[in-house]
Amino acid sequence: MDGLAIQALRYERGMSQVELARAIGISQPRLSEMETGLVPVTLRVRIRVAQVFNINDEAIEMIRRVKKAEQVVF
Structure with a gap:
């Protein structure tokens, strides 16, 4: 899982960075x-992101690949 996947999950769930950071125990x-x-x-x-969501x-990796593919400019 990379940062892009975390961001995509966060957006999908309607969470702010502050909310997710608190939930996983790190600073915003x-x-x-x-x-x-x-x-x-x-x-x-x-691990904490997977637990929160x-x-x-496997699901996280799929999200990462889709988001990465969306960034490709042809």
Whole structure:
């Protein structure tokens, strides 16, 4: 799971960065850095995001691939 997938999940669920950051136990600025790719997403954060959104790694990976494909400009 990368930051793009986390951001997509957050948007899909209508959560703000502040709300998700609180739910997973990190600061909002750190979540922002992860979503924008400035810092890597830690294993702890991956686990907590999956728990908060009640999804597994396969679903997260699918979301990441779709979002990445949407960014491709032809």
